[in-house]
Amino acid sequence: MNLGFLKNIGPGVLITAAFIGPGTVTVCLTAGANYSHALLWVLLFATGSTVMLQWMSAKLGLISKQGLCHAIKTQITGRFSGFFALSLVVLGILLGNMAYEAGNISGTLVGCKMVFGETVPDWIFTTGVFIAAFLLLYFSTFKQIERFFFVIVILMSLSFLIAAIYVKPDIFSLAKGSIIPSFPEGAMMTILGLIGTTVVPYNLFLHASMISQKWNNPNDLPLVKRDTVLAIALGGLISAAILITGAGNLGLKMTQVSDFTTVFAELYGKSGQIIFGLGIFAAGFTSTITAPLAAGLIVKEIYSIEDKNQNTYYRYMWILVLTSGYIFATIGHKPLEIIKLAQFANGLLLPLIAGFLLYVVNKRSLMGNHVNTLTENILGGIVWLVALGLGLKSLWTLFLY
Numbered sequence: 091m092n093l094g095f096l097k098n099i100g101p102g103v104l105i106t107a108a109f110i111g112p113g114t115v116t117v118c119l120t121a122g123a124n125y126s127h128a129l130l131w132v133l134l135f136a137t138g139s140t141v142m143l144q145w146m147s148a149k150l151g152l153i154s155k156q157g158l159c160h161a162i163k164t165q166i167t168g169r170f171s172g173f174f175a176l177s178l179v180v181l182g183i184l185l186g187n188m189a190y191e192a193g194n195i196s197g198t199l200v201g202c203k204m205v206f207g208e209t210v211p212d213w214i215f216t217t218g219v220f221i222a223a224f225l226l227l228y229f230s231t232f233k234q235i236e237r238f239f240f241v242i243v244i245l246m247s248l249s250f251l252i253a254a255i256y257v258k259p260d261i262f263s264l265a266k267g268s269i270i271p272s273f274p275e276g277a278m279m280t281i282l283g284l285i286g287t288t289v290v291p292y293n294l295f296l297h298a299s300m301i302s303q304k305w306n307n308p309n310d311l312p313l314v315k316r317d318t319v320l321a322i323a324l325g326g327l328i329s330a331a332i333l334i335t336g337a338g339n340l341g342l343k344m345t346q347v348s349d350f351t352t353v354f355a356e357l358y359g360k361s362g363q364i365i366f367g368l369g370i371f372a373a374g375f376t377s378t379i380t381a382p383l384a385a386g387l388i389v390k391e392i393y394s395i396e397d398k399n400q401n402t403y404y405r406y407m408w409i410l411v412l413t414s415g416y417i418f419a420t421i422g423h424k425p426l427e428i429i430k431l432a433q434f435a436n437g438l439l440l441p442l443i444a445g446f447l448l449y450v451v452n453k454r455s456l457m458g459n460h461v462n463t464l465t466e467n468i469l470g471g472i473v474w475l476v477a478l479g480l481g482l483k484s485l486w487t488l489f490l491y
Contacts, residue, residue, distance in 0.1 A: 099240050100314065101232075101300035102321025104380055105144055105293050107239045110246065110328050111377030112197025113190070114287040115370055118329050121284060122336025125274045127259070127267030130330055132281050134268060136288035137326030139473040141319055143444060146451045146462065146470060147294045148314050151301035153460045154450075158298040158443070159391040161450050175446075176392070182439045183292050183388055184411070187381040191415025194381060195219055198374030199419065204367025213420050220416040223378050227408055232303040235379070242372050247328055249369030254331040256362050257338025264334070282483050285476060288329065291440045294447060296384040299391065308460065335366065378415070382408035441477040448474060 121129050147158060154161065159179060166175045195216055202215040226235065273281070305314055386408035393400045448470050451462050462470065
C-alpha cells in the first residue's frame with residue numbers, strides 16, 4: 091500500500107482530534123436527542139469559526155516562527171500587562187486541561203465498556219489508557235503522533251458516520267436543520283455548548299506551536315490552509331454525525347454519553363453499540379493525548395529556546411496533566427467545582443485569546459506581507475463577537491450556579 095500521502099498530513103488532524111472529545115460527543119448527542127436536526131446550522135457556524143481562528147493561528151506559527159504563548163510573551167512587553175496576560179493564559183489553559191483530562195479518560199472508559207462489556211473492572215481500562223497515552227507522548231515524535239492521530243481520526247469518522255446511517259435520518263430534515271437557523275425553546279444553552287466545544291482556546295496554542303514541526307517556509311501557506319480547512323471540516327462532519335445519531339433517539343432523556351450505552355444495545359443491537367463505542371473510545375483517547383500535549387507546549391514556550399531545561403519542563407507538565415486526569419478518573423471522583431472553574435476560565439479566555447490573535451496577525455512587523463486581509467478581519471471579528479458571547483455566558487453561569 092502506498093502511504094506517501096501521509097507525508098502531506100499536518101497538525102490540522104491534531105486539532106480535529108482535540109475538539110472531538112467526550113464533551114463534544116455528549117453535547118452533540120443530547121442536542122440531537124432533544125432538538126432533532128434543528129441545531130445542525132450551529133455546527134456549521136462553529137466549524138467555520140474554528141477554521142477562521144485556527145487558520146490565523148497556523149499562519150502566525152508559520153510566518154513568525156512563534157507559538158501563540160511566545161507571541162504574547164514577546165508582544166505584550168509592559169511589566170504588569172505582560173505578566174498579567176501570560177499568567178492568565180497559562181493558569182487558565184493549564185487549569186482547564188487538568189480538569190478536563192479526567193473527563194477525557196472517563197469518556198474513553200465509556201467507549202471501552204460499550205465494546206467489551208461491563209465485566210472488566212474500570213480501573214483496568216483507565217490504567218491501559220493511561221499507559222498507552224504515556225508511552226505515545228514519551229517516545230513518539232510529533233510527526234509520529236500526527237500519523238497516529240490520522241489513523242484514529244479516520245476510525246472515529248467511520249464509526250460515527252456509520253452510526254449516523256444506522257438511525258436512518260430524514261434527508262429533508264437534515265437539509266432544513268443545516269440551512270435554516272432556528273432557536274427552539276430552551277435550546278440556548280445547548281447552542282452555546284455546541285459552539286463552546288468546537289471553538290476551543292487551547293487549540294489555538296497547540297496549532298501555532300505544532301505548525302513549525304511540519305512547515306517553515308512562507309511558500310507553504312497554501313498547504314497550511316488546505317490542511318487546516320480539510321481537517322477541521324472533517325471534525326465538523328464528525329460532530330454532525332454524532333448529532334444525527336442522537337436525533338435517532340429523539341425524546342429520550344439523556345444527559346451523558348454513558349446513557350446511550352443501553353439505548354444503542356436495545357435499538358441497534360450489539361453491532362451498533364460496538365460501532366458507536368469505537369467512536370467514543372477514539373474521541374476520548376485522542377483528547378487524552380492532546381490536552382497534556384498542549385499544556386506541555388505552552389509551558390515550553392514560556393522559556394527561551396536557549397534554556398536547556400525547556401524540554402524537561404515540557405515533559406513534566408504533560409506528565410502532571412495526564413497523571414492528574416488518570417487519578418481522578420480511576421477513583422471515580424468528579425471534580426465538579428474545578429470543572430466549573432475551568433469552564434469559566436476558558437469562557438473568559440476565549441475572547442481575550444481570539445482578540446490577541448487578531449491583533450498579532452495584523453502586525454506587519456511580525457507578519458510582514460502576510461497580515462490579515464480585510465475579509466479575514468471581518469470574519470475574525472464576527473468570531474470574536476461569538477467568543478465574547480461565550481465569555482458572557484460563562485459569567486452568567488457562574489452567578490447562577
